[in-house]
Amino acid sequence: MKRIIVAGAGKIGSAVADMLAASGDYAVVLADRSGGQLAAAGVSGAVERRELDVRDGAALDLILAGAYAVLSAAPFHLTIGIAEAAARAGVHYLDLTEDVASTRRVRDLAETANSAFIPQCGLAPGFISIVAHDIASRFDTLDSVRMRVGALPQYPSNALNYNLTWSTDGVINEYCEPCEAIVDGHRVEVPAMEEREEFSLDGVTYEAFNTSGGLGSLCETYLGRVRTLNYRTIRYPGHAAIMKALLNDLGLRHRRDVLKDILENALPATVQDVVVIFVTVSGRRQGRLVQDSYASKIYSRRVGARLYSAIQVTTASAACAVLDMLAAGQLPALGFIRQEDIPLEAFLANRFGAAYAQGEEEALRQRGRLAHS
Template identity: 55%
Template sequence: MKIALLGAGHIGQTIARLLSGAGDYQVTVIDRSEAALRRLDARAVEVRQADTENDLALAAVLRGHDAVINALPYHCAIRVATQAREAGCHYFDLTEDVAATRAIKALAQGAPVAFMPQCGLAPGFIGIVAHHLTRGFDEVHDVKMRVGALPAFPTNSLKYNLTWSVDGLINEYCHPCEAIRDGERTELLPLEGLEHFALDGVEYEAFNTSGGLGTLCETLAGRVRSLDYKSVRYPGHCALMKILLEELELRHDQETLKQILRRSVPTTMQDVVLVFVTVSGLKHGALVQEVFARKIFAERNGERSLSAIQITTAAGVCAAVDLFRQGKLPARGFIRQEQIELDDFLANRFGQAYQQLRHVESIS
């Protein structure tokens, strides 16, 4: 299968290595940055420098490929999906942006190829887990989805290090959050709904952020009483972000905020990803709660060290592409993450990244 992979950042590099090493994929990595492309192993993948924000350039590099994986910033999603349809390529991405996903769903109507956005961790794997758990209930009451990509060793006042895209981070902090309340679909404010909990002896906070539910609000409409998604951080982070975004009004000057974060908040490869889903409802007349919880840690292995967010995000999209290639997903049209069976995902050679890591047992 010939793959056009757009984006040679940390996530793109990991996707390229996984797919090229699998033996079933011929990968061409495309980026506007020559420096980023030089970091790739030219013996394993082809590289092409191109302006990924130019429609004509995109059309030229996508032709002749079976599928495109878009690992560019979220604001490129609609452009790339449009050109993928024109080129006759199946489309996969990692976007958390709600508006982009709605536009891609419209593009998928009547298309001869498949469109599967939101193939990362959240949205992505978290939705597969939540949907799987709901299917075991006769009547579903509440679905709570919590995900955090956190530094293993927080040292600053924000108790945060940059582990992924700053663009994506600010996007999810600034846009309305889909949810279901009392059986009705609604929108919640970002950075609201603050709660505290502990896992494995560590204290956390969680609050509303945009995009993590993927398409679950639509899929579970009429079947659940409440459904929501929150990002997990260490205690105190939410209050400081509210100062920046609301009191200092940087919500209206996001480019300045991004510059501040890139300049002042270090990146880290020593991170941990927390996945925590609870579903409650009735089984055989009894009120029951089911929990799925994992902590996934960075891999420190000399020159090939991987952060936890690289592992989980790349595993998500690679497993989706692999299951599609195997015929376990529809061949055309819009594909939701929750159409993937959890057992198929965890048994997949890429999805096994979530299986091989330590479960969290203690929950309070």
């Protein structure tokens, strides 16, 4: 039985640990520096819980000794230390970060590592890159690749039209850091929270705007092959204007600890959420300009005896699927592996990746009901 270390006992880390342990194929250790966080994780008795401060390099080396892989679900600013420990221990490394600088360091470590390094294994970055690459591969030449993803409350009840569904640090980071894109064939950085647009899907109006990290490594992969490539986060209309006032007018982008405290004490968490995934690719096929799209909505659901939010389902399932494919020999066991290197068909066929296939089926049923209403 392969031993897996999951670093971080938050909403996503605990879901990853529980899903892996429930498969019966992995011995899972859930590590966190907070005993209270571990106690509140709600994982099954099959998961070993261990207090560990990942900033303690010696303790981290000790827990990784003999492990098959470590999966970082810790805050983004702890990612590099965990990746460096994985390289020292020679164990496989996966993470969920959207932080661009951390991923660059992971890529550097992979060049000399004796194991696989697979960053950004969540929803966005993560699954969204797998989908976009799969669609883009069907074209002779590409014009544009546009990716839109959002984790939203099903029942918004405040002016921000938002509830906390995952890492507050992660949300703030993607709202503040520069965003990569390809514009007119050139790789550029564009400001977060800008280039707002509105669109409708299944009769619901959304807004979308630039956020950092969602493209993963796609800018590098598609540079010179596409005119336009961008990623934007989906929210309900009105959210961006208020967040920009907080970040820019009140200067809270420079006081992230204050902003985090405000959000966590003003916005309730919810498991009644929906993840919206929308990818549109245009280009030429057999000389004709055509467009293909992928749209899916995934809702909170029960997995076994536990109710998971939609963002837990999508993020944890994606990470578990990639790890499971690695363990099954479906992915290279050495070097840096990009999300777009992962075949969509194999991902959806995986027992964990099947959560996304179920989302596709639900979206098709919903559109069928709308068409006949």
